Amino acid sequence: MKLLPTTPLEQLEQRGRLLFKKTFPDAGEPCIVAHAPGRVNLIGEHTDYNDGFVLPLALEMQTVVVGSKNGKDKCRIASEAFEGLVEFEPNKDLKPGDPLWSNYIKGVVVNFLRNGYQVPAFDAVVVSEVPVGGGVSSSASLEVATATFIEALGNLHLERSKKALFGQAAEHEFANMPCGIMDQLISECAIQDCALLIDCRSLAMEPVEMKDLNICILVCNSNVKHQLSGSEYPLRKQQCKDAVTVLQSIDPKITSLRDATMEQLNQVKDKMSDVAYRRARHVISENDRTCQAANCLRKNQYEAAGKLMTESHLSLKDDYEVSCKELDILVDLALSVPGVFGSRMTGGGFGGCTVTLLRKDAVSSVLDKIEKEYEKRTGIVATAFITRPGSGANYKRLV
CATH class of the missing domain: 3.30.70.890 (GHMP kinase, C-terminal domain)
Known part of the structure; x- marks a missing residue:
């Protein structure tokens, strides 16, 4: 049984840049690359939505969003994993729809707008190696990568917990999944070589070092x-x-x-x-x-x-x-x-x-x-x- 390889972040970024140029040949070079990891939870399952404790860590596997403002009135997004181009007006009343993967992005956009932030129209592509449907938070990594991309695009400086809450709200409203905050919070706040003990009520986090290479x-x-x-x-x-x-x-x-x-x-x-x-x-x-x-x-x-x-x-x-x-x-x-x-x-x-x-x-x-x-x-x-x-x-x- 062979282990799945972990693609270095630099290679994911390069795939994203190539896909951006292929999808938007007249857009020039992309200006932002944002990334967020999937997660695995060591222990503390189904406790997060009960205000309890969890002990997750971030995977080395990432979701990458590459893109730029487009100066138009519509956002245009493509995914390496799915065919087709998704278009929507960011400042209109967005609703969930097809394709399903785009709802996580739309949900994040809505939460930026709802909280008083401007979201400029953009062109972007998504590249991810976080396994879908494997219980390692591919959706949270997409939400947090999207929030980080929008943050960079607008020169904003959000608290990390706030971005995580935007992702959680997107999951609730646009994917109809009443999840707790753990997935988005660890994807946003993870520390290298540490698990995080997260209090899901206060959102307080304590690093738990795991540096033993054996x-x-x-x-x-x-x-x-x-x-x-x-x-x-x-x-x-x-x-x-x-x-x-x-x-x-x-x-x-x-x-x-x-x-x-x-x-x-x-x-x-x-x-x-x-x-x-x-x-x-x-x-x-x-x-x-x-x-x-x-x-x-x-x-x-x-x-x-x-x-x-x-x-x-x-x-x-x-x-x-x-x-x-x-x-x-x-x-x-x-x-x-x-x-x-x-x-x-x-x-x-x-x-x-x-x-x-x-x-x-x-x-x-x-x-x-x-x-x-x-x-x-x-x-x-x-x-x-x-x-x-x-x-x-x-x-x-x-x-």
Whole structure:
């Protein structure tokens, strides 16, 4: 099983510049290149929209937006991954539409306008190597790269958290996905060689160094995405709200599951449905695991951190019910190899990727195990890549 290569940022930029010249032959040289990474979440799943804690890191894989003002009244955008040219007037009442990928860009434009910023008409192209549908936030990387491009285009200087919120709002309004803030925030704010412990209520961030070169992160893509995930995500969010409503009967100060303890949850267990109880149990315990894992990684206690990651997967599988057969198989195969500290599904679930914390010298054994067993048991070929914690969004001027 071969690892997917990570394309250097300079090569992505060059592909973007070539695509820009091909798409807009009369536009001259592009003036801005902006980029933002995908992400993988080490631990802290389905806690972000419950005001909880998450521990993501940025991938080295990036989405790049290359372009310039065009002096016209329409924005024109093309993507390396999709055919056709998208056009829209930036200052008109934009609505979601086809093609679907363009909605993430339109949603960001709308949020700039809504917050009092001017968005000049521009020509731009998108080049990305962040896997789509793999649970590693390809949409957030596009949103944040777009926001960074517009920021540079207008000579603006926005707070990083504000740009992340623009991306989250685009996801809510133009993709109908009620996500938390984690994906956009790590894509925007990531620090090289660090995971970030993010408090999704206050947006406070604490770097957690991961500089040990003998330890690495392996991301395995199940290459399956079950269609029920679109409806199940908002359902989980509502079930968490239902649990909060019951918890407020014993303490009105509980405004989200972030505020509740396991002791309080068990006090009201008989007053809520079994489903709501299990959803709440996952979130409350996951917050504890996430903070513990950050402390373990700070002390280079990789076995303890890995154990917490594996416990997270079991909770997501049994209490939150967002795993699937393929993800469970990938986790089990990884855990059977010496040198693996922990493994879990990452992202919204129902497919996508697993994340595994392991010694670098164990990578080839894990890949061999997955290559021999995963396709045999699922009929699907998995793909994988290794990542180090990368840096967040940025831009540069070309002319």
